Amino acid sequence: MNIITELNPVINALRDTEKLDYIKKIIEVQQRINDLIDENQGLKKEKENLYQKLEVRNLLMFEQDAYWLRGKRDGLEGPYCPKCYGTDGKLVPLVKKGEDCPNCGYTRRKICL
Numbered sequence: 001m002n003i004i005t006e007l008n009p010v011i012n013a014l015r016d017t018e019k020l021d022y023i024k025k026i027i028e029v030q031q032r033i034n035d036l037i038d039e040n041q042g043l044k045k046e047k048e049n050l051y052q053k054l055e056v057r058n059l060l061m062f063e064q065d066a067y068w069l070r071g072k073r074d075g076l077e078g079p080y081c082p083k084c085y086g087t088d089g090k091l092v093p094l095v096k097k098g099e100d101c102p103n104c105g106y107t108r109r110k111i112c113l
């Protein structure tokens, strides 16, 4: 029995006494509880997404005109496009020897090491 159906015995008892106003109120409250359960599930998903974004943000470092993820595998992973991350929060790997973004066209400066 879940939180919604838990009141069904009360509804059945009231039905026998023909107290329709009470039955309507209980059903109304059950619907509101159901809405709150849905909202709570949505908020939990949103919280999880924000935790994941925060975790990525804490692993990111900006160097040589690109973002790099540290702590993944051994050393750094990347480079990733700073424009795509800055505008959409997406980590888009730079292609063509780590110089160009295939998503937005950002081009990284040539770095002479």
Ligand SMILES: [Zn+2]
Binding pocket: 081, 082, 083, 084, 085, 092, 101, 102, 103, 104, 105, 106
């Ligand atoms: Zn980009």
